[in-house]
Amino acid sequence: MDFTLTEEQQDFRRVLRSFVEKEIIPVARDYEHEGRYPTEIVEGLKDLGLFGITVPEEYGGLDLDPVSFALVFEELARGWMGVAGILGSHSLSCRMIAVHGTEEQRQTYLPGLATGEMRTGLGLTEPGAGTDMQGILTTARLEGDHYVLNGSKMWITNARYASVLPVIVKTDPSATPAHKGMSVILVEAGTPGFEVLKDIDKLGYKGPESCELLLDNVRVPQENLLGGVEGTGMQQTLSALEWGRVNIAARSVGVGQRAYEEALRYSQEREAFDQPISAFQAIQLKLASVATNLQAARLMTYWAASAVREGRADGETGMAKIFASEMALDAAIDSMKVHGGYGYSKEYEVERLYRDAPLMSIGEGTNDVLRTVVAKSLLAGRTAVG
Template identity: 80%
Template sequence: MDFTFNEDQQEFKALLRAFVDKEVIPVAREWEQAGRYPTEIVEGMAQMGLFGITVPEEYGGLDLDPVSFALVFEELSRGWMGIAGILGSHSLSCRMIAMHGTEEQKKKYLPGLATGERRTGLGLTEPDAGTDMQGIRTTARLDGDHYVVNGSKMWITNARFADPLPVVVKTDPTASPAHRGMSVLLIEQGTPGFEVLKDIPKMGYKGTESCEILLDNVRVPVENLVGGVEGKGMQQTLSALEWGRVNIAARSLGVAQRAFDEALAYSQQRHAFGQQISDFQAIQLKLATMATNLQASRLMTYWAASEVAAGRADGETGMAKIFCSEAVLEAVIDSMKVHGGYGFSSEYEIERLYRDAPLMSIGEGTNDVLRTVVAKSLISGKTKVG
C-alpha cells in the first residue's frame, strides 16, 4: 500500500502551499472581519488555473485526479475556508457539465469556466429542501422552445457571479418517484426574472457569498437542458456531489491542520507558572489527540479520493466526510482550549476557525443522512470494510 503522493502531486502541493502562505494567510482574518470579497485571491486562483481543475484538458482545464482535487481544498482551507467555497461549487458544476452536458454545452461554457472568465455554482438548495433533493419545488414548464422556470433557491454560492448557474428543477412535478421528473437547466446571468434577493448572514464561512435567489417566469432555451434529456437531474447532481464529499472532507482536513498548527505554536509561546504551557501534560494530551485525529482524517480523505478515481464511491466518500467533519469540530474546540481566553478573541485565528468548522458537518448532506447512505452501501455490498 502506497500512502505517498507522486512527484507531480508533491510539486502541486508545494505550489498551493506557497500561494496560501503568501496570498491568503496574511489577509484572511482582516478581510473576513471586514466582510471584504477576496477579489485578488480569486484572480490568483484563476492565474494558477484552479478554476479548471475538473474541466477536461480538451476544453482548457487541468482535469485533476480526485487526490489532487482534494489537495487543492485541503491547502486552500488551511488558509481560509471561505475561498475554498468559491472554488468548490464552481468545480462541482464544471464536472457535472463535463460529464453530462451536450457537446454544444461543453464547447460554449467549459473553456471560459476553466480560465475563471466565467464562474458557476449549483442552484440546488431551497427554503424547504436541502439534503432531501427530491423535495425541491422549483418547476420548469416547457413552452415552445423555452422552459419557464418558477421557484426559489437558498444558500447558493457564487450566485452573483455564476454564468451559467445550473439550477435543479422539476420538469415533471407529477412524476413518481419524484427524481424521475428532475432536470438541470443552465441559466445565464442577466436572464429576465432571475434575481438574487440577498446575501444570507452567516456565523462563519465568510469571504464567499451565500444567496437567496428568486426565479420568476425565467425563460431558459431548451438547448440549456443539461444533457438534452429530461428526468436525469438527480443522477447528474449526485455524480457531482460525490466529488463534493471529498471536497468537504479535504476542507475539514485543512481547517483541522490549521487549528493544530495554531495550538502547537501557541503552546510553545505561552508561559504559565514559569514554563511553556506545552510542558504541561494536559496540553500535551490535547496536542497528541489533535495530531492523531488529523493524520487519521488525512488518510481517510485520500483513501476516499482514490476510491473515487477507481469508480463510484458513495460509501467511501460518505465515511470520509462524516469522520473528517466531526474530527475538525473536536480539533477547533481543543485548539481553543489550548489558547485559553485568547482563543475567544477575534485577534487570534482560532476564533475564525471555530466559526468555520461546523458547516462541514452540514454541507453536501448532513452527517446523519450520510450515515444512512453509508449503511445502504454496506448492506448492498458496494462498500466493503476489512
Template identity: 75%
Template sequence: MDFDLNDDQREFRALLREFVDKEIVPVARDWEHSGRYPSEIVAGFRSLGLFGLTVPEEYGGLDLDPVSFALVFEEISRGWMGVAGILGSHSLACRMIATHGTEDQKRRYLPGLATGERRTGIGLTEPDAGTDLQGIRTVARRDGDHYVVTGTKTWITNARHADPLPVLVKTDKDARPAHRGMSVLLVDADTPGFTVTKDIPKLGYKGTESCEVVLDGARVPAANLLGGVEGRGMQQALSALEWGRVNIAARSVGIAQRAYDEALAYAKQRKAFGRAIADFQAVQLQLASLATTLQAARLMAYWAADRVRQGRADAQTGMAKIFCSEVALQAAIDALKVHGGYGYSTEYEVERLYRDAVLMSIGEGTNDVLRTVVAKSLTRGDAKVGWGG
C-alpha cells in the same frame, strides 16, 4: 498500497502551499472580519488555473485526479476555508457539465469556466428542501423552445458571479418516484426573471457569498437542458456531490491542520508558572490527540478521493466526509482550549476555525443523513469495511 503522494502531486501541493502562505494567510482574518470580498485571491486562483480543476484539458482545464483535487481544498482551507468555497461550487458544476453536458454545452461554457472568465455554482437547495432534494418545488414548464422556470433557491454559493448557474428543477412534477421528473437547466446570468435577491448572513464561511435566488417565470432555452434529456437531473447532481464530499472532507482536514498548527505554536510560546504550557502534560495530551486524529482524517480523505478515481464511491466519500468534518470541529475546540481565554478573541485565528468547522458537518448532506447513505451501501453490499473496502 501506497500512502504517499506521487511526485507531481507533491510539486502541486508545494505550489499551492506557497500561494496560500503568501496570499491568503496574511489577510484572511482581517478580510473576513471586515466582510471584504477577496478579489485578489480570486485573481490568484485564475493565474494558477484553479478554476479549471475539473474541466477536461481539451477545453483548457487541468482535469485533476481526485486526490490532487482534494489537495487544493485542504491547502486553501488551511488558509481560509471560506474562499475555498469560491472554487468548490464552481468545480462541482464544471464537473457536472463536463460529464453530462452536450457537446454544444461543453463548447459554449467550459473554456470560459476553465479560465475563471466565467464562474459558476450549483442551484440545488431550497427553503424547504436541502438534503432531501426530491422535495424541491422549483418547476420548469416547457413552452416551445424554452422552459419557463418558477421557484426559489437558497444558500447558493457564487450566486452573484455564476454564469451559468445549473439549477435543479422538476420538469415533470407528477413523476413517481420524484427523481424521474427532475432535470438540470443551465441558467445564464442575464436571463429575464432570474434574480439574486439577497446575501444570507452567516456565522462563518465568509469570503464568498451565499444567496437566495428567485426564478420568476424565467425563460431558459431548451438547448440549456443539461445533457439534452429530461429526467436525469438527480443522477447528474448526485454525481457532482460525490466529488463534493471529497471537497468537504479535504476542507475539514485543512481546518484541522491549521487548528493543530495554531495550538502547537501557541503552546510553545505561551508561558505559565515560568514554563511554556507545552511542557504541561495536560496540554501535551491534547496536542497528541489532535495530531493523531488529524493524520487519520487526512488518510481517510485521500483514500476516499482515490476511490472516486476508481469509480462510484458513495459509501467511501460519505465515511470520509462524516469523519473528517467531526475531526475538524473537535480540532478547533481543542485549539480553543489550548489558547484559553485568548482562543475566544477575534484577534486569534482559532475562533474563525471554530466557526468555519461547524459548517463541515452540514454541507454536502448532513452527517446524520450521510450515515444512512453509508449504511444502505453496506447492507446492499456496495461497500465493505476492511482493506479494499
C-alpha cells in the same frame, strides 16, 4: 498499500502552500472581519488555473485526479475555508457540465469556466428542501422551444458572480418516484426573471456570498437542459456530490491542520508557572489527540478520493466527510482550549476556525443523513470494510 503522494502531487502541494502562505494567510483575518470579498485572491486562483481543476484538458482545464483535487481544498482551507468555498461549487458545476453536458454545452461554457473568466455554482438547495433534494418545488415547464422556470433557491454560493448556474428543477412534478421528474437546466446570468434577492448573513464561511435566488417565469432555451434528456437531474447531481464530499472532507482536513498548527505554536510560546504550557501533560494530550485524528482524517480523505477515481463511491466519500468534518470541529475546540481566554479573541486565528468548522458537518448532506447513505452502501456491498 501506498499512502505516499506522487512526486507530481507533492510539487503541486508545494505550489498551493506557497500561494496560501503568501496571498491568503496574511490577509484572511482582516478580509473576513471587514466583510470584504477576496477579489485579489480570486485573481490568484485564476492565474494558477485552479478554476479549471475539473475541466478536461481539451477545453483548457487541468482535469485533476481526485487526490490532487482534494489537495487543492485542503491547502486553501488551511488558509481560509471561505476561499475554498468559492472554488468548490464552481468545480462541481464544471464537472457536471463536463461529464453530463452535450458537446455544444461543453464547447459553450467549459473554456471560459476553466480560466475563471466565467464563474458558476450549483442551484440546488431551497427554503424547504436541503438534503432532501426530491422535495424541491422549483419547476420548469416546456413552452415551445423554451423552459419556463418558477421557484426559489437558498444558500447558493457564487450566485452574484455566476455567469451560468445549473439549477435543479422538476420538469415533471407528478413523476413517481419524484427523482424521475427532476432535471438540471443551465440558467445564464441576466436572464429576465432570474434575480439574486439577498446575501444571507452567516456565523462563519465568510468571503463567498450565500444567496437567496428567485426564478419568476424565467425563460431558458430548451438546449440548456443539461445533457438534453429530462428526468436525469438527480443522477447528474449526485455524481457531482460524490466529488463534493471529497471537497468537504479535504476542507475539513485543512481547517484541522490549521487548528493543530495554531495550538502547537501557541503551546510553545505561552508560559505559565515559569514554563511553556506545552510542558504540561494536559496540553500534550490535546495536541496528540488532535494530530492523531487529523492524520486519520487526511488518509481517509485520500482513500475516498482514490475510490472516486474507480467509480461510484458514495460509501467511501460519506465515511470520509463524516469523520473529517467531525475531526475539524473537535480540533477547533481543542485548539481554542489550548489558547485559553485568547482563543475567544478575534485577534487569534482559532476564533475563525471555530466558526468555520461546523459548516462541514452540514454541507453536502448532513452527517446524520450521510450515515444512512454509508449504511445503504455497506448493505448493498458497494463499500467493503476490512
